[in-house]
Amino acid sequence: MRTISSRSQISPNRQFRRHPIARRPLRRCAERKTTTSSDAGASKESSIQSESTDVTKSPYYRELSKDVDSIDATLLTNAPSDFFELLDLDLDDADVWASGDEDLVQTTVSKAFKKKLVISHPDVLLSKYEDASEEETNEFAVILNAAYKTLSDVQTREPYLNAVIDFRKHFFLEEETKFDGTPVSKWSGEEGETRAVFVDESVCIGCANCAQYASNTFSMESDFGRARVVDQWADDKETIEIAIDMCPVDCIWFVKRTQLAALEHCMKFCPREDPGIMGRRRGGNGGSQRAKVNPFCAAESFLKRFDENGELFGGKNPAGLSFSWHDERLASTIAKAWLSLPEEVRQKGWPDFKHKFNSFGIGGDSSVEDRTFLRTR
Numbered sequence: 168m169r170t171i172s173s174r175s176q177i178s179p180n181r182q183f184r185r186h187p188i189a190r191r192p193l194r195r196c197a198e199r200k201t202t203t204s205s206d207a208g209a210s211k212e213s214s215i216q217s218e219s220t221d222v223t224k225s226p227y228y229r230e231l232s233k234d235v236d237s238i239d240a241t242l243l244t245n246a247p248s249d250f251f252e253l254l255d256l257d258l259d260d261a262d263v264w265a266s267g268d269e270d271l272v273q274t275t276v277s278k279a280f281k282k283k284l285v286i287s288h289p290d291v292l293l294s295k296y297e298d299a300s301e302e303e304t305n306e307f308a309v310i311l312n313a314a315y316k317t318l319s320d321v322q323t324r325e326p327y328l329n330a331v332i333d334f335r336k337h338f339f340l341e342e343e344t345k346f347d348g349t350p351v352s353k354w355s356g357e358e359g360e361t362r363a364v365f366v367d368e369s370v371c372i373g374c375a376n377c378a379q380y381a382s383n384t385f386s387m388e389s390d391f392g393r394a395r396v397v398d399q400w401a402d403d404k405e406t407i408e409i410a411i412d413m414c415p416v417d418c419i420w421f422v423k424r425t426q427l428a429a430l431e432h433c434m435k436f437c438p439r440e441d442p443g444i445m446g447r448r449r450g451g452n453g454g455s456q457r458a459k460v461n462p463f464c465a466a467e468s469f470l471k472r473f474d475e476n477g478e479l480f481g482g483k484n485p486a487g488l489s490f491s492w493h494d495e496r497l498a499s500t501i502a503k504a505w506l507s508l509p510e511e512v513r514q515k516g517w518p519d520f521k522h523k524f525n526s527f528g529i530g531g532d533s534s535v536e537d538r539t540f541l542r543t544r
Protein backbone atom coordinates (compact mmCIF):
# COMPACT_ATOMS: atom_id res chain seq x y z
CA MET A 168 0.00 0.00 0.00
CA ARG A 169 2.90 2.28 0.51
CA THR A 170 3.49 2.32 -3.24
CA ILE A 171 0.26 4.27 -3.82
CA SER A 172 1.00 7.97 -4.01
CA SER A 173 -0.62 10.15 -1.42
CA ARG A 174 -3.82 11.82 -2.62
CA SER A 175 -2.97 14.78 -0.48
CA GLN A 176 -0.44 15.76 -3.12
CA ILE A 177 -2.99 15.45 -5.93
CA SER A 178 -6.11 17.09 -4.60
CA PRO A 179 -6.01 20.37 -2.69
CA ASN A 180 -9.75 19.99 -1.87
CA ARG A 181 -9.42 16.44 -0.60
CA GLN A 182 -11.28 17.20 2.60
CA PHE A 183 -14.54 17.38 0.63
CA ARG A 184 -13.92 14.16 -1.25
CA ARG A 185 -14.87 10.74 -0.17
CA HIS A 186 -13.52 7.37 -1.11
CA PRO A 187 -16.04 5.56 -3.33
CA ILE A 188 -15.82 2.37 -1.24
CA ALA A 189 -17.04 4.11 1.91
CA ARG A 190 -20.80 3.54 2.04
CA ARG A 191 -21.75 5.20 5.25
CA PRO A 192 -22.08 8.95 5.84
CA LEU A 193 -18.87 10.63 6.91
CA ARG A 194 -18.72 9.82 10.57
CA ARG A 195 -18.27 13.17 12.13
CA CYS A 196 -17.75 15.59 9.30
CA ALA A 197 -20.22 18.05 10.83
CA GLU A 198 -18.13 18.16 13.98
CA ARG A 199 -14.83 18.41 12.17
CA LYS A 200 -13.43 21.81 11.32
CA THR A 201 -12.67 21.71 7.60
CA THR A 202 -10.36 24.65 7.25
CA THR A 203 -9.53 25.54 3.64
CA SER A 204 -6.18 26.81 2.51
CA SER A 205 -7.62 30.34 2.07
CA ASP A 206 -8.57 30.77 5.72
CA ALA A 207 -5.62 28.88 7.10
CA GLY A 208 -3.92 31.09 9.60
CA ALA A 209 -4.04 31.94 13.23
CA SER A 210 -7.41 30.29 13.83
CA LYS A 211 -6.32 27.01 12.23
CA GLU A 212 -3.10 26.97 14.17
CA SER A 213 -4.86 27.64 17.45
CA SER A 214 -7.49 24.99 16.66
CA ILE A 215 -4.85 22.36 15.88
CA GLN A 216 -2.82 23.37 18.89
CA SER A 217 -5.77 23.12 21.23
CA GLU A 218 -6.63 19.64 19.86
CA SER A 219 -3.01 18.60 20.32
CA THR A 220 -2.90 19.68 23.91
CA ASP A 221 -6.43 18.64 24.85
CA VAL A 222 -6.71 15.16 23.46
CA THR A 223 -10.29 14.72 24.64
CA LYS A 224 -11.53 17.37 22.19
CA SER A 225 -10.81 15.15 19.21
CA PRO A 226 -14.00 13.79 17.64
CA TYR A 227 -12.31 10.42 17.05
CA TYR A 228 -11.10 10.03 20.62
CA ARG A 229 -11.35 7.02 22.93
CA GLU A 230 -9.47 6.46 26.16
CA LEU A 231 -8.79 3.95 28.91
CA SER A 232 -9.27 4.73 32.60
CA LYS A 233 -5.59 4.17 33.41
CA ASP A 234 -2.36 5.25 31.75
CA VAL A 235 0.67 3.08 31.24
CA ASP A 236 2.90 5.63 32.96
CA SER A 237 0.89 5.23 36.18
CA ILE A 238 1.54 1.52 36.57
CA ASP A 239 3.93 0.00 39.05
CA ALA A 240 7.10 -0.55 37.01
CA THR A 241 8.31 -3.35 39.25
CA LEU A 242 5.37 -5.45 38.11
CA LEU A 243 6.55 -5.21 34.51
CA THR A 244 9.27 -7.66 35.40
CA ASN A 245 8.69 -11.37 35.18
CA ALA A 246 7.00 -12.56 38.37
CA PRO A 247 4.74 -15.51 39.16
CA SER A 248 1.18 -14.34 38.66
CA ASP A 249 -0.90 -17.38 39.48
CA PHE A 250 -0.73 -20.28 41.93
CA PHE A 251 0.62 -22.72 39.35
CA GLU A 252 3.53 -20.40 38.57
CA LEU A 253 4.04 -19.71 42.28
CA LEU A 254 4.41 -23.42 43.05
CA ASP A 255 6.39 -23.99 39.84
CA LEU A 256 3.80 -26.41 38.53
CA ASP A 257 3.64 -26.92 34.79
CA LEU A 258 0.13 -26.73 33.41
CA ASP A 259 1.37 -28.45 30.26
CA ASP A 260 1.99 -31.63 32.22
CA ALA A 261 -0.96 -33.68 31.03
CA ASP A 262 0.40 -36.74 32.87
CA VAL A 263 -0.57 -35.03 36.13
CA TRP A 264 -3.49 -32.69 35.42
CA ALA A 265 -5.28 -34.93 32.95
CA SER A 266 -4.43 -38.20 34.68
CA GLY A 267 -7.65 -38.38 36.66
CA ASP A 268 -5.50 -39.70 39.51
CA GLU A 269 -6.33 -37.46 42.47
CA ASP A 270 -3.63 -39.00 44.65
CA LEU A 271 -0.99 -38.15 42.05
CA VAL A 272 -2.25 -34.57 41.80
CA GLN A 273 -2.33 -34.18 45.60
CA THR A 274 1.21 -35.52 45.94
CA THR A 275 2.51 -33.23 43.17
CA VAL A 276 0.93 -30.14 44.71
CA SER A 277 2.05 -31.05 48.22
CA LYS A 278 5.66 -31.65 47.14
CA ALA A 279 5.80 -28.36 45.27
CA PHE A 280 4.31 -26.47 48.23
CA LYS A 281 6.78 -27.88 50.75
CA LYS A 282 9.72 -27.09 48.49
CA LYS A 283 8.75 -23.42 48.40
CA LEU A 284 7.78 -23.27 52.07
CA VAL A 285 11.20 -24.47 53.22
CA ILE A 286 12.94 -21.45 51.71
CA SER A 287 10.28 -18.81 52.25
CA HIS A 288 8.85 -19.48 55.72
CA PRO A 289 8.66 -16.22 57.73
CA ASP A 290 10.87 -17.65 60.50
CA VAL A 291 13.57 -18.53 57.98
CA LEU A 292 13.42 -15.19 56.20
CA LEU A 293 13.34 -13.07 59.37
CA SER A 294 16.27 -14.88 60.93
CA LYS A 295 18.41 -14.84 57.80
CA TYR A 296 17.69 -11.49 56.14
CA GLU A 297 17.96 -8.22 58.03
CA ASP A 298 15.85 -6.37 55.47
CA ALA A 299 12.98 -8.87 55.59
CA SER A 300 9.83 -7.35 57.04
CA GLU A 301 7.37 -9.28 59.15
CA GLU A 302 4.42 -7.92 57.23
CA GLU A 303 5.79 -8.90 53.81
CA THR A 304 6.96 -12.35 54.83
CA ASN A 305 3.57 -13.06 56.42
CA GLU A 306 1.79 -11.83 53.29
CA PHE A 307 3.83 -14.22 51.17
CA ALA A 308 3.10 -17.11 53.56
CA VAL A 309 -0.64 -16.40 53.32
CA ILE A 310 -0.46 -16.49 49.53
CA LEU A 311 1.61 -19.66 49.48
CA ASN A 312 -0.90 -21.34 51.80
CA ALA A 313 -3.77 -20.15 49.64
CA ALA A 314 -2.01 -21.68 46.62
CA TYR A 315 -1.75 -25.03 48.37
CA LYS A 316 -5.31 -24.93 49.67
CA THR A 317 -6.72 -23.98 46.26
CA LEU A 318 -4.81 -26.53 44.19
CA SER A 319 -5.09 -29.45 46.56
CA ASP A 320 -8.88 -29.35 46.66
CA VAL A 321 -10.49 -30.63 43.48
CA GLN A 322 -13.55 -28.43 44.11
CA THR A 323 -11.50 -25.24 43.84
CA ARG A 324 -8.71 -26.53 41.58
CA GLU A 325 -10.94 -27.19 38.56
CA PRO A 326 -12.56 -23.75 38.32
CA TYR A 327 -9.30 -22.05 39.32
CA LEU A 328 -7.39 -23.90 36.62
CA ASN A 329 -9.88 -22.88 33.93
CA ALA A 330 -9.75 -19.27 35.14
CA VAL A 331 -5.95 -19.33 34.89
CA ILE A 332 -6.07 -20.65 31.33
CA ASP A 333 -8.36 -17.77 30.34
CA PHE A 334 -6.25 -15.27 32.24
CA ARG A 335 -3.00 -16.39 30.66
CA LYS A 336 -4.47 -16.02 27.20
CA HIS A 337 -4.67 -12.28 27.77
CA PHE A 338 -1.60 -11.69 29.89
CA PHE A 339 0.96 -13.77 28.14
CA LEU A 340 4.40 -12.28 28.70
CA GLU A 341 6.70 -14.49 26.66
CA GLU A 342 9.98 -12.90 25.66
CA GLU A 343 8.95 -11.81 22.19
CA THR A 344 5.61 -10.47 23.33
CA LYS A 345 6.68 -9.13 26.71
CA PHE A 346 5.20 -5.80 27.67
CA ASP A 347 7.81 -3.18 28.45
CA GLY A 348 5.65 -0.08 28.09
CA THR A 349 6.96 0.76 24.62
CA PRO A 350 4.56 1.15 21.68
CA VAL A 351 5.02 -1.09 18.65
CA SER A 352 4.42 1.59 16.02
CA LYS A 353 7.10 4.08 15.06
CA TRP A 354 6.72 7.66 16.29
CA SER A 355 7.09 10.40 13.67
CA GLY A 356 4.95 13.00 15.44
CA GLU A 357 5.99 16.13 17.27
CA GLU A 358 7.33 15.56 20.76
CA GLY A 359 4.50 17.66 22.22
CA GLU A 360 1.81 15.64 20.42
CA THR A 361 -0.36 13.86 22.99
CA ARG A 362 -2.44 11.77 20.61
CA ALA A 363 -1.73 8.61 18.68
CA VAL A 364 -3.76 6.67 16.13
CA PHE A 365 -4.93 3.13 16.76
CA VAL A 366 -6.82 0.55 14.66
CA ASP A 367 -9.12 -1.86 16.48
CA GLU A 368 -8.22 -4.87 14.34
CA SER A 369 -10.94 -7.00 15.89
CA VAL A 370 -13.47 -4.81 14.04
CA CYS A 371 -11.44 -3.94 10.90
CA ILE A 372 -12.70 -5.75 7.79
CA GLY A 373 -9.51 -5.26 5.79
CA CYS A 374 -11.00 -3.02 3.09
CA ALA A 375 -7.66 -1.18 2.82
CA ASN A 376 -9.26 2.28 2.44
CA CYS A 377 -7.12 3.80 5.17
CA ALA A 378 -3.88 2.20 3.95
CA GLN A 379 -4.50 3.49 0.44
CA TYR A 380 -5.35 7.01 1.51
CA ALA A 381 -2.90 7.65 4.38
CA SER A 382 -0.30 5.22 3.11
CA ASN A 383 2.56 6.49 5.27
CA THR A 384 0.62 5.92 8.48
CA PHE A 385 -1.45 2.79 7.84
CA SER A 386 -0.36 -0.50 6.39
CA MET A 387 -2.09 -3.84 5.81
CA GLU A 388 -0.53 -6.56 7.95
CA SER A 389 -0.19 -9.96 6.34
CA ASP A 390 -1.20 -12.36 9.16
CA PHE A 391 -4.85 -11.35 9.41
CA GLY A 392 -5.23 -8.96 6.47
CA ARG A 393 -6.14 -6.07 8.77
CA ALA A 394 -4.96 -2.45 8.80
CA ARG A 395 -2.42 -1.31 11.37
CA VAL A 396 -0.77 1.98 12.22
CA VAL A 397 2.92 1.47 11.52
CA ASP A 398 4.15 5.04 11.70
CA GLN A 399 2.38 7.55 13.97
CA TRP A 400 1.77 10.94 12.32
CA ALA A 401 3.68 9.99 9.17
CA ASP A 402 0.81 11.70 7.29
CA ASP A 403 -0.64 15.09 8.19
CA LYS A 404 -3.58 15.35 10.56
CA GLU A 405 -6.10 16.10 7.82
CA THR A 406 -5.09 13.11 5.72
CA ILE A 407 -5.38 10.85 8.76
CA GLU A 408 -8.81 12.24 9.66
CA ILE A 409 -10.08 11.60 6.15
CA ALA A 410 -8.67 8.07 6.26
CA ILE A 411 -10.57 7.60 9.54
CA ASP A 412 -13.75 8.87 7.92
CA MET A 413 -13.31 6.41 5.08
CA CYS A 414 -13.36 3.48 7.44
CA PRO A 415 -16.70 1.73 6.85
CA VAL A 416 -16.74 0.11 10.29
CA ASP A 417 -15.50 2.99 12.50
CA CYS A 418 -12.55 1.12 13.92
CA ILE A 419 -9.82 3.79 13.79
CA TRP A 420 -9.38 5.92 16.90
CA PHE A 421 -7.33 8.73 18.27
CA VAL A 422 -6.03 7.57 21.64
CA LYS A 423 -3.81 9.05 24.31
CA ARG A 424 -0.16 8.59 23.44
CA THR A 425 0.38 7.27 26.97
CA GLN A 426 -2.15 4.49 26.36
CA LEU A 427 -0.91 3.40 22.96
CA ALA A 428 1.60 0.84 24.25
CA ALA A 429 -1.04 -1.07 26.26
CA LEU A 430 -3.52 -1.04 23.38
CA GLU A 431 -0.98 -2.24 20.83
CA HIS A 432 0.21 -4.92 23.24
CA CYS A 433 -3.30 -6.22 23.95
CA MET A 434 -4.23 -6.12 20.27
CA LYS A 435 -1.72 -8.94 19.74
CA PHE A 436 -3.91 -11.29 21.77
CA CYS A 437 -7.35 -10.28 20.55
CA PRO A 438 -9.04 -12.72 18.19
CA ARG A 439 -9.71 -11.63 14.61
CA GLU A 440 -12.66 -13.16 12.89
CA ASP A 441 -12.54 -14.53 9.41
CA PRO A 442 -13.27 -11.53 7.14
CA GLY A 443 -15.65 -13.71 5.10
CA ILE A 444 -17.81 -14.39 8.18
CA MET A 445 -17.75 -10.72 9.12
CA GLY A 446 -18.79 -9.81 5.59
CA ARG A 447 -21.68 -12.25 5.65
CA ARG A 448 -22.93 -10.83 8.92
CA ARG A 449 -22.64 -7.28 7.64
CA GLY A 450 -24.65 -8.34 4.62
CA GLY A 451 -27.39 -9.62 6.95
CA ASN A 452 -26.61 -13.24 6.16
CA GLY A 453 -26.06 -14.69 9.61
CA GLY A 454 -22.59 -15.82 10.57
CA SER A 455 -21.19 -16.29 14.03
CA GLN A 456 -21.39 -13.80 16.89
CA ARG A 457 -18.94 -10.94 16.76
CA ALA A 458 -15.79 -11.46 18.88
CA LYS A 459 -16.43 -10.22 22.42
CA VAL A 460 -12.80 -9.44 23.25
CA ASN A 461 -11.69 -6.09 21.94
CA PRO A 462 -8.38 -4.31 22.62
CA PHE A 463 -9.96 -1.56 24.73
CA CYS A 464 -11.54 -4.04 27.20
CA ALA A 465 -8.41 -6.19 27.15
CA ALA A 466 -6.17 -3.18 27.85
CA GLU A 467 -8.39 -2.08 30.76
CA SER A 468 -7.97 -5.50 32.36
CA PHE A 469 -4.31 -5.62 31.50
CA LEU A 470 -3.57 -2.32 33.23
CA LYS A 471 -5.47 -3.42 36.33
CA ARG A 472 -2.94 -6.25 36.54
CA PHE A 473 -0.38 -3.61 37.47
CA ASP A 474 -2.54 -1.84 39.99
CA GLU A 475 -0.40 -0.69 42.88
CA ASN A 476 -3.36 -0.97 45.21
CA GLY A 477 -4.07 -4.61 44.46
CA GLU A 478 -3.76 -5.68 48.08
CA LEU A 479 -6.10 -8.60 48.27
CA PHE A 480 -5.73 -9.44 51.92
CA GLY A 481 -5.61 -5.96 53.40
CA GLY A 482 -3.01 -6.94 55.98
CA LYS A 483 -5.27 -9.67 57.39
CA ASN A 484 -4.28 -13.29 57.61
CA PRO A 485 -7.29 -15.33 56.54
CA ALA A 486 -6.17 -18.86 57.35
CA GLY A 487 -7.26 -21.59 54.99
CA LEU A 488 -8.20 -19.19 52.22
CA SER A 489 -8.81 -20.76 48.80
CA PHE A 490 -9.91 -19.43 45.43
CA SER A 491 -12.09 -20.72 42.65
CA TRP A 492 -11.31 -17.78 40.39
CA HIS A 493 -8.31 -15.85 39.15
CA ASP A 494 -8.22 -12.23 38.11
CA GLU A 495 -5.94 -9.19 37.75
CA ARG A 496 -6.13 -8.31 41.42
CA LEU A 497 -5.09 -11.76 42.59
CA ALA A 498 -2.35 -11.88 39.94
CA SER A 499 -1.05 -8.51 41.08
CA THR A 500 -1.10 -9.59 44.74
CA ILE A 501 0.82 -12.79 43.99
CA ALA A 502 3.41 -10.97 41.87
CA LYS A 503 3.93 -8.22 44.44
CA ALA A 504 4.31 -10.68 47.32
CA TRP A 505 6.84 -12.69 45.34
CA LEU A 506 8.80 -9.57 44.40
CA SER A 507 9.00 -8.65 48.08
CA LEU A 508 11.07 -11.80 48.78
CA PRO A 509 14.83 -11.30 49.05
CA GLU A 510 16.55 -11.58 45.67
CA GLU A 511 18.58 -14.56 46.86
CA VAL A 512 15.43 -16.49 47.82
CA ARG A 513 13.82 -15.78 44.48
CA GLN A 514 16.92 -16.97 42.65
CA LYS A 515 17.11 -20.10 44.75
CA GLY A 516 13.44 -21.06 44.64
CA TRP A 517 12.52 -19.84 41.18
CA PRO A 518 15.80 -19.81 39.24
CA ASP A 519 15.45 -17.70 36.07
CA PHE A 520 11.69 -17.50 36.43
CA LYS A 521 9.86 -17.02 33.18
CA HIS A 522 6.17 -17.19 32.42
CA LYS A 523 5.43 -20.58 30.96
CA PHE A 524 2.71 -20.29 28.44
CA ASN A 525 3.09 -22.21 25.27
CA SER A 526 0.05 -24.39 25.28
CA PHE A 527 -2.98 -22.21 24.95
CA GLY A 528 -2.85 -20.96 21.43
CA ILE A 529 -0.34 -18.15 21.70
CA GLY A 530 3.33 -18.37 21.07
CA GLY A 531 3.58 -22.13 21.28
CA ASP A 532 3.76 -24.99 18.84
CA SER A 533 1.67 -27.51 20.77
CA SER A 534 -1.09 -29.20 18.83
CA VAL A 535 -4.71 -28.20 19.24
CA GLU A 536 -5.34 -31.51 21.03
CA ASP A 537 -2.60 -30.67 23.54
CA ARG A 538 -4.01 -27.23 24.16
CA THR A 539 -7.51 -28.40 24.86
CA PHE A 540 -6.81 -31.42 27.04
CA LEU A 541 -7.53 -29.48 30.18
CA ARG A 542 -10.93 -28.39 28.99
CA THR A 543 -12.07 -31.74 27.67
CA ARG A 544 -11.49 -33.84 30.71
Ligand code: SF4
Pocket residue numbers: 366370371372373374375376377378393394413414415416417418419
Ligand atom coordinates in the same frame (compact mmCIF):
# COMPACT_ATOMS: atom_id res chain seq x y z
S1 SF4 B 1 -9.25 0.18 9.51
FE1 SF4 B 1 -11.20 0.58 8.49
S2 SF4 B 1 -10.60 1.57 6.58
FE2 SF4 B 1 -8.77 0.59 7.36
S3 SF4 B 1 -8.73 -1.43 6.41
FE3 SF4 B 1 -9.79 -1.64 8.35
S4 SF4 B 1 -11.93 -1.42 7.86
FE4 SF4 B 1 -10.81 -0.61 6.13
